[in-house]
Amino acid sequence: MIICPFYRQAEIYVRQGIQPDRAAPGNWAGRTCFHPKPIVDHMRAHLAAADRLLMDETTAPALDPRHGRTRKGFFWAITCDDRGFGGTGPPIVLLRYAP
Structure with a gap:
């Protein structure tokens, strides 16, 4: 894309x-x-109640127009998937970004 x-x-x-x-x-x-906000809110609530979470942090350059350069931004992929532990809930992945 x-x-x-x-x-x-x-x-x-x-x-x-x-x-x-x-x-x-x-x-x-x-x-x-x-x-999609109601869907994301539901996913966030499901993740907050999960017994196990997996998280991956990735950095990416982000434009900083105030200073005329780039700075480090952060992407997080937060997931839970308990199917391997006998869970019946759906696997969920939520992507977050912060400058």
Whole structure:
């Protein structure tokens, strides 16, 4: 999956003859983040009640526009899967990011 910054997406739309409002791609992204929130909240509650958690931390460069450089950001994959221990719950993976 290739992710383009919003300004590049707007340029692509203009080349296709579509003139979106400059804020439109950001609004679309915000709306797509709102709707899965109940699902993510349920997954987070399930993980909080799990007997065993596995976690992996990965660093990634993140833009720091205030200082004109990049800094270290962190991705965490938090998972529980008790099927190997006789559990009946579904396996869950929740991805988190923090700058």
